[in-house]
Amino acid sequence: MNQNTVVDGSEKSLLNFLGNLSGVDQTGANARAAMLGTRSIKTSSKAKAIDLAISMVDLTTLEGADTPEKVRALCSKAVRPDPSDPTVPSAGAICVYNDMVGIARNHLDSIGGSHIPVAAVATAFPAGRASMEVKLQDTTDALAAGAGEIDMVIDRGAFLSGRYMKVFSEIQQIRALCAHNAHLKVILETGELTTYDNVRKASFLAMLAGADFIKTSTGKISPAATPPVVLVMLEAVRDFHTMTGVRIGVKPAGGIRNTKDAIKQLVLVNETAGPEWLTPTLFRIGASALLNDLLMQRMKLRDGFYPSPTYVTID
């Protein structure tokens, strides 16, 4: 069974599928996530986890005040996160607003970072409150500027009011625009979905509509990528794989600020979706400050003493 046969594209089959999804008990999901949060990752596994996390970071800047200079600095950091240590892997991607995509792409290509994709937040990010024409144009612009990944937002208003087909159709249209040229990450903005039942439902909705990744948050709303939300999304991609044989990626974004948080995410992946997801092609972490903490923890493991923040570059 592939994903196209799960629903036939009609509203009826979509509603039927979403209506039959099992519920999520909030207390139970919180307890499971908290238990996994007690995993103690030390020494060699910590070193490995740190490098893995670095390779999964979507190094992100999404400020109105972003400058070309800042974006170029971020690109340099993505390619060589620790200039003093070439064994540090490069980051997963650069994630910026539309107007910075070209700048990022060009700079990455010029410094040996052509393997690092640029992700553009699109479709009237972060609120998604625009016409479909605007969303499509927004995406077209990003693709034209060289975006290899599109991080689109869903219409939460439509989702919450039960107009699932509208959300489904919007994702499908962006999917079509991306075609095979760009990966599509669908941002659910879980902080606005309010229940884990909705997170599970929105995850499936996005996957059925053609998402390559499901992403928790814009980073503009709190709570964002809490462990239980990521747990619920990981369960959804695991179940989707069981149903269709297709592996969809997961990207928590927002609120993951230090190594401990990042390792908790990797434990969630490992023990929920499984180690198959422990690759940047299936798991990313949207973050900015996180990378420096990962680098400092890496130095500590390497050198045996605690580094000063002055030894890592500011963004």
Place this chain on the structure above:
Amino acid sequence: MTTFDYAPALESRSIVTIDPSYGHFVNGRFIEGKNHFASINPSNEEVLSQIALAGSADVDLAVKAARGAYEITWSVMPGRERGKYLYRIARIMQERAREFAVLETLDNGKPIRESRDIDIPLAAAHFFYHAGWADKLDYVGLGQSPRPHGVAGQIIPWNFPLLMLAWKVAPALAAGNTVVLKPAESTSLTALLFAQVCQQAELPAGVVNIITGNGSTGALLVDHPGVDKIAFTGSTEVGKAIARAIAPTKKKATLELGGKAANIIFDDAPIDEAVEGIVNGIFFNQGHVCCAGSRLLLQENIAEQTIEALKVRMAKIRVGNPLDKNTDLGAINSAEQLSKIESLSASGDDEGVHRWSPPCELPAKGYWFPPTIFTGVTQANRIAREEIFGPVLSILTFRTPAEAIEKANNTPYGLSAGIWSEKGSRILWAAQQLRAGVIWANTFNKFDPASPFGGYKESGWGREGGRHGLSAYLLSNENGEEK
């Protein structure tokens, strides 16, 4: 594919000091024992210490100490002051929590994660909860000034050594009784550490007495004429023997005995949490739990997918060194218990039931059993009827809710049950129909000092925890008192 193996993360055992041998704790100090037996770390068969075996003279001494303390200090002390001692004990247990956790794990074989996050904090919570009752006994519901029984003889099992001690000692002391406690033969060490806590708390001598030994010691305690009240947690077989032993006496008893709980999963269950609940229900504490959800009842139309999901989940269970902070399933408590689990599981094989365990490497030394499920089990199979007290789950199916209830209640036990459904009215209906003292709906194996715990039918007499549990340690002065 990247693998993410967790490097060993061992909790340091340097925090505990284990003496080469221990005596009994009587009248506020340790006294030498005559005969000793070894206490073994079940995860590697290392001898941890030599434990004294109490005979009739030791039991007599302990009961006399308890009687003396009851008459001279504890029963005349205002409840407010008794409560302060309990608060002190609770605080010291919290202060020394890590030490207790490591010692419990060494002695019992349970994962440090569980002793650290569940056993020890809950034990301290029991003392906090009951401390607050000590000066409020008029409000228990037994009328004004209910009386303590006097000396409580308490016999506890090896599955939650310190926690069971807390369940017994805290309400007994709050109510104004003094106690003689006998820990289980294979797990005495945290009780002996608790004796030190009593000393640090300056608890008056004789209020808590701890004598170690085996079943014969327990029998001596039950039979001792100076004991007024028996509290026992353990097997139904021993519980019945106690009931017979006290028949000719005025002794009262609370008995927390065996179980064979049904964990019922309806087709509208929150399935991922239900799978967690199944795992927690049977693999928590190696399944050494009287209220374990050892019979899984799956609604037919979701049985196959749920078993698949359960297998995927079980493959993630980390079996190994109990001191490793990432261990989920520790050692079986004793060679004796291991052979019981092995033999009952073999009966499943013999009866043609299908056994499955995830691939997992068991340590070479020590007592180990992998997480195991049996599918295609019927009510007639031994593994569906007898308490295994190990990480072994029997899976049955049902078609209608009525059938689920019928199967769930088809046991002489009645301790606990689980219900998983997203439909409120169905949960309440099932909860009403189930003949069990603790019903977990959309959760399992949750415990709290404020929550009464105990069984119907052959799962025992009385409750522990909450107002109900406390009243078992009190006698009413009002009319209506039993003869």
Place this chain on the structure above:
Amino acid sequence: MSERIEVKKTYKLFIGGAFPRSESGRTYEIFAPDGSFIANPSLASRKDLRDAVVAARAAHAGWTAATAYNRGQILYRIAEMLEGRADQFAREIASLEGINEQDALQEVHSAIDQWVWYAGWSDKLSSIAGSTNQVSGPFYNFTIPEAMGVVAAIAPESPSLLGLVNAIAPIIVSGNTTIVLASTRSPLPAITFAEVLATSDLPHGVINILTGNKSELTPWFASHMDINGLDISGLEDSQMVNDVKIAGADNLKRIHSFHESASPQRILSFMEAKTIWHPIGI
């Protein structure tokens, strides 16, 4: 005109709402204190007990599922019907026990009042014996008292009617069903009382009444594995009490005896506390 010959009553057992003779065919003779013959009630056998337990077990599901309000009304209805026949009971008790009719009537009135008192308890039990428990976590947790199942009773030798009522009213008000062994010496009011029950609203099998030999039947009560609880307030012999407790241990029967006739403790002793947990979440 010749004197009218009285039509005498045949005293049988009361099982599942019917009045069978003992399956054993046995009876025993009851005499008044003056030595005159009164009746040949059934001498129940262990098989009659077995049948009564089956009837009580079968009645349990329906009785315990009835609303507490409904059970309370049915108990009150028993009181109403007893009231109407108070004089008849008084005469029967007086002739059997050799007390004057005034004292006998007093006993009947007490029995009626007991039914009224216990009837009122039916819908108040969980408010005095239940609780919501403040556990440390996102859970709603509550404890309710629930009927135990089949709870039998050995009624005292006297007072024959009041002793019987004291035993069975607290057992059944909560939703238990019962088998009661009536006074061996004065069993007749119990069977006359069964006639009251048979025409009341009480479902068949909720109360089953046996007459017979206490020392013969008590051990069978104690050892029966489908009896959950046993009120032995009517047992005087301490050896028999011990034997009952020992035999009852085989299924951990809840065995109690009471001093007081009217106490909620008599009800609650034959109830189980059931604690239910449910998570709180959105």
